[in-house]
Amino acid sequence: MTRSNIAMIGLGVMGKSLALNLLDQGFNVTGFDISEAHRERAETEAKQLAQQVGKGGFVKATDLNQVLDSLVKPRVIALSVPAGNIVESVIDDLLEAGLEQDEIVIDTGNSLWTDTEDREQKYQGKLRFFSTAVSGGEVGARTGPALMASGDRQAWNYVQPMWEAIAAKVDSKGLPVGQFEQGEPCAAYLGPAGAGHYVKMVHNGIEYADMQLICEVYHFMSEVLDMPALEIGRVFDTWNQGVLNSYLMEISAEILQTSDPITSKPFVEVVLDKAGQKGTGLWTAVNSLQQGAPAPTIAQAVFARAQSSQKSTRVLGASRLKMHVQPSSGMNKEEALGELHEALYCAKLSVYAQGFDLMKTMSVKEEWDLDFAHIAKIWRAGCIIRAVFLQDITSAYQADPQLENLLFAQRFVEEVHNRSFGWRATVANSALTGVPMPAISSALSYFDSLRCEVLPANLLQAQRDYFGAHSYSRIDEEEVNKYHLTWSADERIQVSV
Known part of the structure; x- marks a missing residue:
């Protein structure tokens, strides 16, 4: 036998x-x-x-x-x-x-x-x-x-x-x-x-965000540019031939060009807009909060699914919440499409940077010694987030295994520099026209915070010291030295703690 x-x-x-x-x-x-x-x-x-x-x-x-x-x-x-x-x-x-x-x-x-x-x-x-x-x-x-x-x-x-x-x-x-x-x-x-299942968890968190990014672009094209699903699918097909080539872009293009066999309407338009989830994206978002390794776009993708499930509340909100928005009639369609393409690429890169930074944080804490070039390599095929630019990510970590943040790799510094205006224009247009882009917007905020040498956390820490005596460090002292200010209208006394 x-x-x-x-x-x-x-x-x-x-x-x-x-x-x-x-x-x-x-x-x-x-x-x-x-x-x-x-x-x-x-x-x-x-x-x-x-x-x-x-x-x-x-x-x-x-x-x-x-x-x-x-x-x-x-x-x-x-x-x-x-x-x-x-x-x-x-x-x-x-x-x-x-x-x-x-x-x-x-x-x-x-x-x-x-x-x-x-x-x-x-x-x-x-x-x-x-x-x-x-x-x-x-x-x-x-x-x-x-x-x-x-x-x-x-x-x-x-x-x-x-x-x-x-x-x-x-x-x-x-x-x-x-x-x-x-x-x-x-x-x-x-x-x-644990290392393998952790990496898969982060993979799924990136997957949540990547899917949401594509959906936000589809939403803008449909609502603001008044493009039918079939046309959007064809645009996605074109985008899939370039730097945005990925499995998720490929299937999104196919979905948008598929007709419902019962009504013959575009299939996507007969699907109820309530997204489910099995928990791995949530696990990733929670872990990022626990470790203090920001992954805001992954968290926003989880929130977006949660808010989609509140269908009855959204139906009520659509009838009651009114505001002035910029009319879309004067928008140049081809220009807007070019900006959306750049926004999707940059936001996607920002998401991967968040995911790899989270893995780096846990690798150090758990002493896993993760090989990020190897991880990017095995994601190039087979998995849901497989994408052509994972080859560029592989090369970035091969060139510098200790890369502080993926966005610091020279190739991506140049890519984002060349494409960032379209990213910003897209986020601005979404706000002006009232079409939500929580993931693309949060990805841009992550990028801007990353390049901001001084953040307003100085005021925040002063607030904490004011109401809770939580102490603060000074810019002209070693960070380990902690101080508390006696908050009095008559006298300010700085006390070392």
């Missing part, structure tokens, strides 16, 4: 797709799911692949004992189950079924990175707990995802050939290639337990 190289527990959308990808690459896979329907579906699709030369064999397991019996040793088991307690429940069941100390369990779900750290501690000495965050959705998992691995280094050495085989690939120019073509794999070992 030929034994399997790996087992996949959880044959839902992602688990089944990863299993089929492994079969494509010639690995033998055992699949298990508590749902019989999921097991049957996976087996049916695996049988279709088995008719092709060079494909791996599939074993449908009906319980965990059969899973363990079907694997070569040391046994490798990947979990594709919902984040949370179910991960530990499955692992505990595997241990009870006979999993051994030197065998590997890989969490491929969207787990919170701190949970991953806790699990490594919990299972130390019982098994090799490992994690691999997967990005790319169903299509990516099936034909080539971006894989962000972390945990036991020996476990990585063992699974690396499988992970690199199924990962997305890029050519020498950093451009995606087909599933069965040769190229550099978008899979990497990022560090100790």
Whole structure:
């Protein structure tokens, strides 16, 4: 009997797709799911692949004992189950079924990175707990995802050939290639337990912001420039041929040019404007606040989704809140489109700068020693935020691994300098015409704050000292020296604290 190289527990959308990808690459896979329907579906699709030369064999397991019996040793088991307690429940069941100390369990779900750290501690000495965050959705998992691995280094050495085989690939120019073509794999070992899921969390935060940026541009084009969805989609198609080339721009162009099969109206116009979220963007925003590493555009993207869910309040506000706005009739359409293009590029770059700065902060705190060039590399294909300018980000960190902020890289200094007027004009036009651009605006404020040598925090700190005696530092003293002013109408006394 030929034994399997790996087992996949959880044959839902992602688990089944990863299993089929492994079969494509010639690995033998055992699949298990508590749902019989999921097991049957996976087996049916695996049988279709088995008719092709060079494909791996599939074993449908009906319980965990059969899973363990079907694997070569040391046994490798990947979990594709919902984040949370179910991960530990499955692992505990595997241990009870006979999993051994030197065998590997890989969490491929969207787990919170701190949970991953806790699990490594919990299972130390019982098994090799490992994690691999997967990005790319169903299509990516099936034909080539971006894989962000972390945990036991020996476990990585063992699974690396499988992970690199199924990962997305890029050519020498950093451009995606087909599933069965040769190229550099978008899979990497990022560090100790938690590092991979943390990087994926920030990836998703950037994803939230990138999606919101595109939506704000669409909104302006629709409301102010009075462009129909089909025309906007065609503009996005054109933009996708240049510096804004990305997966999210590509699918946005396709969505806007798609008709609703029921009404024949533009599909986007029959979709209710209430956006959902699964939490990873929120996790990123909260983490940035906790660490004091500003990621305002990611936070604004989360807020935008929250405000979209307040549909009834917005309907009421639309009827009651009136204000004077600049008429759009006199706006030069081609000029405005050029400005929107520049604003989208600059805001997108600002978002990536925020995300990489957040990762840098946590890398130092957790002693992960993250390789930012490597992270940018594995995001070039397979994942949701894959974009052509990730090659430029890779080059920036290769040239200076200790880069203080991505926006300080010489290439991006020049790019933003050349494009910033369009960014500012777009934000000004959005305010004057009353079309909200919370993400694009916050990205510009982040940039302007970054280049502002003196911020009004001097007044803010004085306010804090006034009402709460919180103390302040002086510009003509060492920062470690703290002072408090006695706030009296008759006498000002500076007291060292």
